[in-house]
Amino acid sequence: MPVPRPPIRCGIIGTGGIANAHAHALTELGGRAELTAVAEIDPARAADFTGRFPVPAVYGDAEVMLEKERLDLVHICTPPKTHVPLAIAAMRAGVPALVEKPTALSLAEMDELVEVEAETGVPVLTVFQHRFGPAAVRLRRLVSSGVLGRPLVATCETLWFRDDAYFDVPWRGRWEVEGGGPTMGHGIHQFDLLLSVLGPWTELTALAGRLSRPTDTEDVSMALARFENGAMATVINSVVSPRETSRLRFDFEHATVELEHLYGYREADWRFTPAPGHEDLSELWLAGDEPDLESGHRLQIEAVVDALAAGTEPGVSLAEARRTMEFAAATYASAFQGRPIGAGQITRNDPFNRSMDGGAVPWAPLKETTA
Incomplete structure (x- = not known):
């Protein structure tokens, strides 16, 4: 034994x-x-x-x-x-x-x-x-095997609601303590899952705004991203959305895979739709015999x-987490500078390397930066 x-x-x-x-x-x-x-x-x-x-x-x-x-x-x-x-x-x-x-x-x-x-x-x-839920693990396995075809289009939405009182906690909504708004503190879980499926991103263009909440940070951001494999995705992060939901959708050549949940998913939160002529793929999606556990901390x-x-x-690992963090930094850099940002473009001396706000938040006085 x-x-x-x-x-x-x-x-x-x-x-x-x-x-x-x-x-x-x-x-x-x-x-x-x-x-x-x-x-x-x-x-x-x-x-x-x-x-x-x-x-x-x-x-x-x-x-x-x-x-x-x-x-x-x-x-x-x-x-x-x-x-x-x-x-x-x-x-x-x-x-x-x-x-x-x-x-x-x-x-x-x-x-x-x-x-x-x-x-x-x-x-x-x-x-x-969320990377560790059984359905996410299965999806990455199917993507890696190639049976779903190339990834083409994806959407990632974290549409949550946090009222003004939520930000009474001293460290919330402050660049120097929390690092950012919903891009860093809320939506990062969803777009990390997106990145774990689609792989390395190459370029993004973004908008961000403080539309309603009493914060130093943004309360909404939106990004359009392109990936090394050619796929294109939209990513939305919000804390001003009364009907809360977390949504992901992946359109591959041979199937669409969708997820809608809030703070953790189970099997019932996923939907698999094969393309015409590829109906047999549904059997592969349903073939898993993993226990139906929520995608929480336990897994x-x-x-x-x-x-x-x-x-x-x-x-x-840190390498994987850095790729997700770089996506967040590029979202802020693009939104605040009004230009596309490529992967690897935020280098050591870039102000957005030193802080997510880059000293360039349009609704706040500019910070003094050092070279």
């Missing part, structure tokens, strides 16, 4: 709302993972969290936790501005980090993470859980835990 592997020892930094999803996921993995420590600067919030999820050790300082605990994985569930310094601290401590989106606030910060990862050999992963965290236990490479 195979020898049981010891559980992956996990720590969580930050015990706000999203940490609950991580803790729930860990509790559902049976003996494969265990939550052994948390770090939280707010004692009351830490007490509330550990009342729901008993944890052997609680720290008020993340670096102390990383130093004292023997961890195999740390979940970073703090506001976006803190993601990079905490991820670097984890790498320096030899602990792989799973970071909530966005991984960083800028491409420059992403490249800093890449450098430290290369130096330490310790990975940083990003939470993009990605399970995949990460299993990969760490097996010594294989877990997802989503």
